[in-house]
Amino acid sequence: MINSVRQDHEQHADDVPSTDDYIAPVPRISVQAFCESDETAAVVLAAGADRRFSKAHLTVKRGGAAAAIEAYHSMPTPNVIILETSDRSDVLADLDELASVCDPGTRVVVIGSERDVAPYRELVRRGVNDYVVGPIETMDVLRSISSLFSASETVTTGRVIAVVGAKGGVGASTVAHNVAWAIARDMAMDSVVIDLDLAFGTAGLDYNQDPMQNIANAIFQPDRPDTALMERLLAKCTDRLSLLAAPATLDRVYDFGAEAFDAIFDTLRMSTPCIVLDIPHQWSGWTRRALIGADEIVIVAEPDLANLRNAKNILNVLRAARPNDRPPLYCLNQVGMPKRPEIEVKEFIKTIESKPIAIIPCDSRLFGEAANNGQMIAEVSASHATSKMFVQMAQRLTGRGETRKPRGSLLGPLMNKLRARA
Structure with missing residues (x-):
């Protein structure tokens, strides 16, 4: 798993994205989500139906980290794993066990809660690529998965x-x-x-x-x-x-x-x-x-x-x-x-x-x-x-603002006065 985390503590947006909130299409990858709640599973499924997910293959299962660990003992891991944590789970211990059955190159997105106490440094050490605080919205899922491939790869997504x-x-x-x-x-x-x-x-x-x-x-x-x-x-x-x-x-x-x-x-x-x-x-x-x-x-x-x-x-x-x-x-x-x-x-x-x-x-x-x-x-x-x-x-x-002529330095008038006195 690649150790590059992107913290995302922004407020969830209920509105559709603006022009400058560009979310690139997800490439041809496999994504498997292991959710603890029906609400999260429904949101992830809704994201999978979005046009930007049209080339990706998504499966959603219940059971959280325990189900993921059990599944990957006998099957290869996908390109991306989405893992929802619960209040009763030990996030770091679950990630350690998941790493033991996870293929190299698999990227992990964790959906946590505000009550999680695991420090980000420890999540990074365990290979988490993105951490999103729940409850999540459809755009959170799209933005997270897209950023794994548009921001970390040397590819321009036009x-x-x-x-x-x-x-x-x-x-x-x-x-x-x-x-x-x-x-x-x-x-x-x-x-x-x-x-x-x-x-x-x-x-x-x-x-x-x-x-x-x-x-x-x-x-x-x-x-x-x-x-x-x-x-x-x-x-x-x-x-x-x-x-x-x-x-x-x-x-x-x-x-x-x-x-x-x-x-x-x-x-x-x-x-x-x-x-x-x-x-x-x-x-x-x-x-x-x-x-x-x-x-x-x-x-x-x-x-x-x-x-x-x-x-x-x-x-x-x-x-x-x-x-x-x-x-x-x-x-x-x-x-x-x-x-x-x-x-x-x-x-x-x-x-x-x-x-x-x-x-x-x-x-x-x-x-x-x-x-x-x-x-x-x-x-x-x-x-x-x-x-x-x-x-x-x-x-x-x-999503570009109006082109403006470059302004002079705010300190310019003050510096001119000092030069005049010198």
Whole structure:
């Protein structure tokens, strides 16, 4: 067992995590929990149903440390053991006995109580990797298991942002590409845009790129894509922004299974801090899986009845499928188009029951010029209000605060006065 403990005495949060409380997906590992109470067992099972646990294999048993010790006398230990202690147990003695039957490399998370008297130094000596004070919540379990592999391993676990339109032609791709540009430029985060509309994708046009290779070279190859392959397929748009383009050809039919893109996403997560998915407007197994598996979701809609219905349906489905995540966000695009009847913004908000992350006004000249020149909105007009909206969206989706100019030292005025007197 690895001796690296992370103390966690924070108050349990009843709310879903905020944007900056990022919890990385759990890798393909086996986790076995031995619980003393039904309440704890139910919480651990709920964590196992979360999207971040989709690749892990979880089993939950009753009996605490005694059951774990008995079980591992005759079977190999998993990657992670979750062990709930009881008031009547001797935690240190139990850990000593568990260590005698535990395989090297197994990580241990202990769920204790405020009445535990075992000092943290002794827990560390016995190989405890994390100690959580009960009663626990679902997010405590997710955060603990995720941190074992995202904080202690030399692996970058990239944040995935998915952008999808509530209806075709609402400008979801334009929003995705401009937000990704702002993340790379204004947030200074290395980012990748993945154009998932293989037949009709426009990311190559928007970024003025014509790469020889694209996502089809990864999806249709027989072997699992690795980091070296993905690096070869990426087109460099800026110093910090790369593009995994769509072939945008009709010489084949692009039908995929639900897990078709998993290997691509997993590989890029290992090397890229931020991944923006430009998801086409369709409802299939793989689009649903990509949306549910993303860390942040933005639904782009126009202010009309079909968009309102579709946006509400998508939001309801994703909220139900992601109970431990912040609800998906949405933005209103092309608002105020001349001579077009529109649903008022306040009525749209009332029906959706949440405010949009942004309300982007219609500006045919600005967006048309950017699209025809292969430019971003900020390249056409950096001071335009819409350019600033994309930066604000980038800040919220990445959990980064507003960029500020560096301030001078607080002691500066005092030092200047002293120099003047000298």
